[in-house]
Amino acid sequence: MMTDPIEQEQHFVLDARDIAWHLRRWQSETAKCPFKDKLSWDKVWFPQGVESLIRALQDGTKLEPHQAFLIAFLETLKTPQALLNTFAARHRDLYYRQALGLTERPARPDRVAVSMQLAPQWREQLVAAGTLLDGGQDHEHTPQYYALDQDLLANAGQLTDLRWCQPAPNVPGASAGLARVVMSEQQPWPNAGVRLFATQDSEAASTNAEYPIATGRVLSLAALALAGGVRTLTLTFDEAVAVNQLQASVSGRGKWLALNNIDAASEPGTTAVFQLGADAPAFEASPGLDGWPGEGPFLKLLHMSAQPVPAIEKIEIAVSQPADVRFSTDEGLAKLTEKNYPFGQSPVIGSGVYLAAPDWGRWCGKKITMTLMPEWLDLPNVSFEKWYENYGVKLTNESFKIEASRGPQTTKKCSSKPLAIFDTKAGEANLEAPQAKPLEWEFGAPAHALPDSLDPRDGPYLRLELAEHDFLHQAYWTHMMNPPTDGTSQQVWNAPYTPQLKRAQLSYRTTYSLSKADAQFVLTPFGYVHDDDAQPVTARTLFLGFTGLKPGQDLDLWWQLKSPQRQALHWSYLRQDNVWCTLDSQVRDTTEGFSKSGLWHVVLPHDASTTASAMPRGRYWLACRFEDINSLLNDSSKSSDMPWLVGLCANAVTATRISGVDPLRVAGSVTRTVQGLDGIQGVIQRWNSEGGQTPETTSDFYRRAAKRLSHRDRALTWRDIKRLLLDRFPALYEVRVVDTAATQQLVVVPKPGEQDNGDPLKPMLNTTRLKAMQDDILGRASPWLNIELCNPKYRDILVNYTLVFRDGLNPEYGYAQVKKSLSRRYMPWGEAASTHPVTLGDTLDYYQLVAELQQLPWVTSVTDLKIGGGYKSITADGIEVLILKFPEPERATAQAPI
Template identity: 30%
Template structure:
C-alpha cells in the first residue's frame, strides 16, 4: 500500500507460461510413444527459444510448426487481459484515494523573491501599494512570470551605511568590536553572509576585522594646540594607580602612541618636538587636541584623571620682544635688553600656548649663557669713576612674575643665574614683562668719562659689557592645565562610561530625516530563537545637547519573529533622533539592538548512555558534544525592501521551480509606476515547489493512510518526522535492549489493589529516546565534524510528535551523541609503498566510510556497535595493504586488560562515531618479512 512501486497482480512472463505449459503437457500422453510436450516442443524448440522468437518476430525464419505458432499466438493474445488485470491495483488505489477519500496531488507552491525599490529624485517618499506586479520574464512555455508585492511599502532614499557589533567576553574581561559594513571606509561583509558576533580576522583591505574595545578616557587639552613647542612631558595625576594604561595623541587623521611611565598615581607621557597635535578627525565634534588613555580590560572601576601638568623642554614657541623692538624666538635673539641698555630696560616673553591656558599656573625657567662676559665684573669696571659695580650680583632683573621678584643675572666667576618665573595666567594674557634693575651696564658713564678725558694709561677704561646671549635654554610648565575628560566608548565618547553586559548591533543610516519611515528587510537564519523580549531596540537621540539611547519598541513593527526568520520591519524615525552626537560617528542616524537573550540551547545526552556513568565520565561525554551556534547567520540587510510572491503558480512551467530564481532577474514592474526609479532583486528566490507528481502523491497518501496523522507506533513516528521536517535525513530508534514498548503502561496505585476504577499512574522515570540525523550540509552546531540541529528544532520535532501521540508517550528527540574514538592501527605493506601517502589515504578511507557527512554525503545509518573488525575490513580494501597487523580503539596506557576489552566493541545505538585518526602524526607502517 505504501510502496512507491506499482503492485503487479500477474507478473508471469511469456517464458514462465511456456515453462509451465511444458511441465503440464509432459504429464499428458499423446500416444503410446510420447507425451504432448514432445508435440509442442520438438524440432529443437524449447520454451526459451520460442520466447526469444516471439520477442523478435519480425526477424523469425518462418519455419515454425503450426502447433507451435498456435501456442505462441494464443499466449500473445492473453497478454491483453493480463495487462488489464494488472491495472486493477492502481485503479483501485486511485479510486479509493481520490474517489473515496477525495485526496489530490499537492498544487504548485509559489516561490518568493525580495525586492528593493528606489524612488526618483522628485519623490522624497513614495507609497508602493500591496499587490503591485513585477516582471521576471517568461517561462519555457512563454507564460509571463510575475510577482505580486506582499505588503504595502513606504519607500524613501534612506540607505544603510554602517553595521557594527560588540560582544562582551567574560572570560578575558574584554569587549570585542567589529565593523561589518562601513561605506565611508570601504568595509563590506564577507560574500555569502556571516555569523553574527563570530570572529573576523580581516587580513585584506575592506574586510571586517575584530578589535578589542579600549576602556579609558579622552582628555581634551587646548594647551596642546601650539605647534613646534619643543619636547613636552605630560604628567597626569589619577585618583588611583593607572597601571596598564597606554596613551596616544591626536594628529588630525592619525593617533601617535606616546612613551609612558607610571609612578604611584601619576602617569608621564612624552611628546617629541616633531609632533604637532591637532583635533582628531575621528571625533568630528572636537576642535582641540586630545590625549587618549586606554586599557583593553573592561574593569568595573577606572582611575580618573584629577590633574594635568605640561612641561615643555627646550621650548621653541617662547618669543621675546626686546627694548629695541626686536622680536623673535628667544634662542634667536642676541640682546634681550637691547643695545646699550639703560636701567629699567624691559623685554617681554610670550607663547601662543599660554593664550589657551587661562587660570593655569605657568612656571618658566630661562637659563642663559652670556657671551664674552668677564668673570669678575667688579674688576672690569674698577677704573670707572665712582665705580657702582661692587660685584657680579649688582646686575639684576626685576619682574612681578619672577619667583624672587628680583634676581641677579650673573653668579660668581663664569656662572650664570637662571630666571624662574611663576604666574597664574588670566584670560587673554600671554606675556611676562622683565626689567633691568637699577644698575645698568654703565654705557652712559663710559661715554661721559671718555669725553671728559679722565682716562690715563695706568687706569685704562674697559668698554661696558653688553649682555649678549651665546645660548639659552627655555623650559616651562603649566600646572592645573584645563582639560575636559570624556569616557571612551567603542565608537565615540561621553561624559560617563557605559557598561556592555550583552551583545550589541549598531545600524547606521543616511539620506533620511526624523519623521520618515525606515523600512528594512532582514535575510537571517537563527538556530536558537530569542526569548519574546530577548531583543531590545533603541535609537540615538539628543535633547538640549544631551545624547542618549532611547527605547524603540513602541515605534517598531517586525515580522521576523525576533530574528527567527527572513522578513521585513519598519520604524518611523522619532523627532529627536540625532545624527551629530558624541556617542557614535557623525553624519548618520543610529539604531541598535541589544540584549540577545536566547531560549534554552543546552545539549542533552541520552539517558541510557549516562545513567550508569559517574559525574566525571558524564562531563567527559558532554565535552565531546558540539556547542550550538547561539547567534543568527546574517545574509544581508536592505532598506526599502519587501518580499513578493509568484502569481498563479499553477500555470507556470515546472522547470521554473527546479532551481531558485536567480538574483537580478526581476528588474521592473509589469506596468510603469510613477515615481519608481529602480527595482533590484538582491537575492535568489526561495520556497517554490512544482505540482506534486502522481507517484509522489500516491506515496504520500499511502503513508498518510497508514498512520492517519497519529504517532501510534515507531514506524508512524519515523514517517511523520521525515515527511514534515525536510532537514532530517534519518531517524534512529533505540536499540532492542531499551526498545521495550512505545508507550509507558498504566499501573494502578498499590493501595487500590486490582480495582477496575482505580486511577492509573504514569511511570515517569521511563523515557523513550530517538536520534535525528540532519540532512547533508545542514549543521546548526559549531563543529563541522559533528553536525546537529538546534535544541529549538529538536523541541519542535518533539512537540509535533507529542501532539499526535498518546499522553502516555514520554518521548525525547535528541541529536546524535558523538563519541570521540581514537583509532590506531598498523598495517603491513610492500617496500615500494610511500608510507606517508598511504597513511593519509587510509585515514581518508576511514572517514569516508564512518563519517561520510564530512564530504557532503548523506550519513549512513549508524550500527549498534563499532568493532575492531569494522576498522580492519575498511583498511584491507586498500590495494597496497597486504594485511592489518593491529587495531586499537581508545587504547590508553596502563589500563588493565578488562578495561581494554571494553573498547573492542563500542556501542553506538544513539551515538555517532567521530574518529580521531593519526593523520597529523607519524605512524610507523611495518614492512612484511621477506619470504623465500
Template identity: 30%
Template sequence: MANLTSLQAALSSVVPATGFMLDNRTVLSKLQFIEQYAQAIPYPYETDPRPFDSWADFLFMEGNTPEVLAELYRKPRLADGNLQPHQAMLFSMLTMLETPQALMNYFPHAHRDLYYRSLLGLKERAAAPSQVALAVELNQITPELRVPKGTLFSAGQDDNGTKIEYGLDADVFANHSRWRDLRWCYPGVSGSAKCAVVYGDDRDWNEQGVRLFDDIIPTEPVLTGRMLIADAFTQSEGDTTFVITLASVVDSARLTGHISGGDKWLDLSLSTTGSSQTLTFTLPASEGEISPPEALPGAPFDKPVLRIARQDGEPLPLINTVTVNHQQVANFEQVILTPFGYANHAMPSVDNMQLYIGIDDMLPGQTLSLFWQLNSPQPLDTQWQYLNHDNQWHSLEQHVVDFTHGLSGHGVWSVVLPDDASSTVTVMPTGRYWIRAVISPVGASTPGIADYPWLTGILTNGMTATLTNVSALDADRASQPLPAESITQPVTFINGVSGVVQPWRSVDGKAAETHHELAVRAAQRLAHRKRAMTWPDMVMLLKTEFPWVFDALIPSGDILTTVPALTQQILVVLPLVTEKDNDDVLRPMFNAARLERMSLYLQDLASSWQDIRVVNPRYRNVSLAYQVVFKEGVNPNYAEQQLRQSITDHYMPWGVGNATSIVLANHLGYYDILTYIQQQSYVDHVLNLTLNGAEDSVQGVDDEVLVLQWFE
C-alpha cells in the same frame, strides 16, 4: 500479444500506477512454468508412438523452447507460418490471460486509493508558490510613494509562453533610504568589549555575507574615557607634558593617553603610577606634531584632541583641570567616549551584543522597510532602538513590525522613523540615521559552531512578492528557483518608480505533489502515526520536520542489544552541507540550539518513559604522514597541493559539497590509501606512509567520522 493500451489508459485515468504489480509474471515465466509442470506428466506412448518422454517435449517440440516462443510472442513479425497448432493454442491462452492480469494489477492501486482518499480524506498537495525579495527604487523627483499590496512584477515566461508574475505581499512605502553602514559591539572578558565596522564608507559589503559577531572579523577594543578639545594643546620645543587633575582617584595602570596628530593618534607616556587623582602624560618630541584630527574615527573636531581612555569598561571621572608645560588651559571642552563616537553624558557599558544599522537619504516620519536575507540557527532575544536628537538610544519596540521574528529567518522588518530621530548627533558617525539591536548573548555551544545568524544582505524599501499563477505554469517552474535579477520592472508602469531590484533567487517553491508522492507520504504517516516510538519512526519524523537534516543515524545492532539496555535514545544527525552552523567544511555540525529543538520535537512525540537526544557526529582526526617521490619534471610544490586535494576529494568528499558521502564509523584502509596515492599520474612511488604514526588501518566507532589530517 494483446493490445491493452486502451485498457491501461482507462485504468490509469482512474488510479495512476505506482510501480507495484500484484501479478508480475511475464510471458516467459508463464511458459517456463508450463514447461516445468508438463515435465512431470508422462507422454502416452500407446496413443502416439512419437519419442516424447513428457508432455513438455510435445508442447515445446521442434526447438521452440519457452525462450523462443516468448520472443516470438513479443515480436509476431518473426513468425514464419509454421508454428505448431498446440503452440498457437498456448499463444491464444496467454493472450486471454493478459486482460485479467491487467485488472488484477490495477486492484491494489484502486484499493489503496479508496483507502487514502475516500476513508482518510487525503489528496495531493497543490503546488506551493515561490517568494522573492524585491526592493522598489524611486526616481529623483519622487520623495516617497506607496506601492500597494498585490502590485504585479514581471519575471518573464515559462517554456509554454505563460507569463510569470509575482505580486507584492504587502504595501511598500518606498522612499530614497539606503542601507549604508553595519557595525557591532559585544562584551569581552573582565568588563572589556570589542567593536567592528563591517560595512561603511571605507568598507565594501561582502556579497557572500557575514556571520554576525564572528570572531574572524577584525575588531578594535571599545574604549571608555574622555576626550579633551582645546586650541591650547600645542607643542613646544622638546617634550610636551600634560598634567590632568580628576574629580576622583583612579588606577593609573589601566589608562592610556593619546593626542591627535592629523590622521593618527600620537602615543603619550604616562609617568603616574598606582592610584592617583593627578595624571602626568608626556609627548616625546620624536613622536610627531600635534594637530587637529583629520578623518580620525569618532573625533570630528577642528582643534587638537587629547584622549584618555581605558579598555576595562570602567568610566573615567570628570576632568577638573589641564596644564600643558605648566601652563593651565583655561578653556577646554570635554566629552565622553562611546564605541563609535562621543557624548556629553555617560553611556551604559557594552553588556550585550549590539548590532548597528546606518541608513541615509531618508527623513523622520518616513517608513523604513528592511528585508533581511539571513539564515539563523535560532531566534534571538532582541530589543530595537533608535538614536534620537538628545544623543540617546530610545526604544522602538512598540513600533516595529518584525517578520524576521528576532532575526530567526529572512523577512521584512519595518518601522516609521520617529520624529525625534537624528542623523547629526555624535554618539554615532553623523550623516546616518542609526538603528540598534540589543541582543542578549547566547550561551556558547561547541567551539567553532555558530550561534548567531549568517547575514547575506539587507534591502531597503524591501518586501516579499509571491508567485501568483503557479497553477498555470509548467510543472517544473514551481520547483525551480527564479534566478536573481529576473525581476526588473512592474507589469504595469508606475509613475515615480525607476526600477526594481531582485538580488537573490526565489525560495520555498514546490511542485504539485504527484500521486506517487502522496502514496509515499501517506504510507509514512500511517507507519509512524506521528509517534516517535521506534528508531525508524524517529528518523522519518526528524527528516520530514527539519529540511536542513540530510540524514539521521541510529546506533548499530551491537549497541542496541547491549545489556543492560540503553536508558537514552541517541540519534546522530548529519546536516546538509549548506545548512551547517560551523565554518569547517570537513566537520559539519549543528549548534546546540538546533540540536535541542530537534530533541524536544521528538520527545514531545514520544512516551514519557523515553529520553531522546539528538547529537552531532564525533569527528576524529587521523594523522596522515607520507614521503612521496614525484615523477621527473613535475613541480613538487604543485604536485603536493594536487595530491592533498585529491586525497581530500576522495576520502572526505563531503568537504566539496557531497553530503551523501558522510558515513559514520567509516574505515580508512592503510593499503587503500597507499594504493590510491601510488595511482596518481604525477607520483613515481611512495617511500612510506603512516596513519596515526603506524602502518595500519583505522576504524571509526559508531558515532565517529574519521577525518584525515596532514601531519606537519
C-alpha cells in the same frame, strides 16, 4: 546512507503469469492425456516442443490453426488478469483516499523578495499591492508573473552600514567588549554572508575582523595647541585609576601623536604624567581626525585593560625648551640659544629684554608660571662683594635683580619685589663666587593671540629689566677718567661685570581646572558621547546605518536568514542627544525574532538624527539589542545560537507567482514591472524565490502516505524515530543510532550549509535545535523513552608525510598542493559550496593513502608516511568523523621510497 524501501515505488501484482507460463502449464497438463496408443495430447499441441512455440510467438512466425486458436484463447485471459492485478492498487487507493481522506498536494506558488529602486529626483513613490512583476517565461514559454503581496511606499533609503558590538567573555583580562564593522563605505558586504556575533569567521578578512572595544575618553581643549618643546601634561582624575595602564595621544598633523607615560606607579592613583619630546610635531587641531568634529586639539586617553577612564578634573600643561620663543634685547632681536648681552654692554637700571611665546596667547585668562634658567659667561670666581670691594659700594651676590612686567598696553608688575639674578651658597656669602639661579615669575596670560611676528614687542610680551642696582659701569669709567689726586695709593678697580648669556633655558606652565563647559567625551564602540551619556556594552547589539532616508518615511527591509532559533529582540533609533529610543511598539517583524527570512517594517521617527556622535555621522542609525547573553564563543568549531545573515536590502517587498508553472526563479530573474511605473527605475531580485512546489505526483503521494502509515506519527522504534526526524527536519541529512546498551542516543548529521558553527570541516547543530528535535520525538513516544540527540564526534588525525617532488618544483608549493588534494579527497564537505555531507565511520587506509600520494603527478616518491603517529590504518567509530590534520612536513632526505 541506506535507501528506505518505502522510498522505492513498488507495485503489488496478484497474477504475474504470462502466455509463456500458460503454454508451459498447458504442455505439462496435456502430457498426462493419452492420444491414440503411444502418444499424448502435448504432441498434438506442441509437435516441436513448447519452447519452439514460445520462440515462434516472439519472432512473429505463422502458427498452425489449432495453435493459433490456443494462443487466441490465452490472450482473452489477459483482461481479467489485468483487472485482478489492479485490485491491490484500487484497495490502496480506496483506503488512502476514501477511508483516510488523503489526497495529492496541490501546486504551491513560489514567493520572491525584491527591492524597488527609485528613480533619481523622486522622494518616494507608492507601489500598490497587486502590481505585476515580470519573471520571464517558464519552461513551457508561458509568461511567469508575480503580484506584489502588499503596498510599498518606495523611497531613496539605502542600507550603508552594518556593525555590531557585544560584551567580552567573563574572564580575567578580557576587554570591554568586541566590535566588528561588517559593511560600510569602505567595506563591502561579504559574499557568503556572516554569522551574527561570531568571534571567528572563516569568511571574514582581516580588514573587517572583530576587534576589542577601546575604553577611554577624549578631551577637547584649545590650550593644548603647543607648538613645540618638551611638552608635559599632568592629569588629575576624580577617581583613582591604574595609571600605568593608560595610553595618551594628542592630535597633530592629521594623526594621533603618542605620549610617553612617565608615571610607572603600579598602584592606582589620581595623577598621571605624560610627555612628548622636543623633536615631535606640534599639538594642533586636526578637524575630521577619526571623525572628531571641532577645532581641538584633542587629548585621547585609552585604558589598556579595558577599564573606564575617570573624568579629568585638572590638567597642568608644561613646556620646556620651546622652539618658537620670541626674544629681543633693547638693541634688537636675539635668540635664547645664542650668546647675547641681555642688558647691553653698559647695563643700567631699566635695561632688559622682551619675551613672548605663542602658547601664551592660547591660555587666555590663566596664570602662567615661567621659569628662566640662564647660563652666564665669565662670572667672577669670587663673590661680587669681593669683586666690587674697591668701588666703595657694598654689594652682594643678591644685589643685582630683575623685575618682570607685562606690556605693551599696560605695564603691570609680575611680582611684588624684584628677583635676584645670582645665587649665594649659605654660610659663605662673602667668599663664594656668584652662580646662576632659576628665575620664576607668575603672570596672567594675554587676552588674545600673539601676532605673527618674530619681534615680541609687536604684541603682548613679558619685559625683564635690571632693577635696584646696575653693574657700576658708569662709576668704573668715571673712576678711570678721574683718578684720585690726594696722593694716597691708588687702588686697582676690577672691571665691572657685564652680564652675557651663553644660553638660557625657558619653561612655562599653567593649570586648567576643568568644568562641564570643557568638552570631555567617552568613547563608544563606534563614536563618542558626553561623559554623562556614557553606557557600558552589556548586550549583543546590531547597528544598521541608512542614507537617503528622511524622518517620517517608511523603512522596509528584507532579512535573508538561516536561523537555528528565535531571538528576543529590542529595537531602537538614535536621537540627536545620543539617546537610543525604543521602536518595539512600531516595528512590524515577519521574521519572528530572526527565526526565518522575512520583511521588517518601521516608520523612521521625526526626531531621528544623522549628526549624533555616538555613531558615525551622516547616517540614520537603528539598533537591535539581543536580550539573551550567552557565553561568547571564541572557537569557530562550536555551534552558535545566532542566525546566519545571508543579506538584507531596503525598499523590500514580496511578490507571489500568479502565472507560469516553474516553482523556482533564480536570483536576477525579476528585473522590472510588467507595466512601467513613474518613479520606479528598476527591480532587484537578490535571492532565489522560495516556497514553490509543483503538484504532487501520484507515486509521490503513495510514497508519502506509506511513510506516514509506517510510523503513524508515533516514535515506537528506532526506524520510526529516524524517519520522523528526517521528514520533519529538512536540515538533517542522516540519523544514526549509537549502538550501545548504556545510552539511548542518536547522532544527527546536518546537510551541507545547514550547520550552526563556522568550521566547515566540523559541521554541528546548536543545542537549541537539538533540543527541539528531541522534544518533538518525545512528544510522539512513550513516557519511558529517554533519548538524547548529539552531533557527530570529530576526531583529529595527524598525517605526517615526507615526499620527493619532481625536479624544478618548489617544495612549498608541492606540499600545499598535496594538502589541498588530500583535503578534497578525504574531507570534501570542507570545500566552498560543497554539497557532500560528512562521512561517519570512515576508514583511513594506510596503503590507500600511500597510493593516493604516489599517484599525484607532481610527487616522485613517498619516503615516509605516518597516520596518527603510526604506520597503520585508522577506522572511525560509527558516530565519528575523521578530520585530517597536516603539520609542517619534514623535508625529504636521501631515503628509499615506501
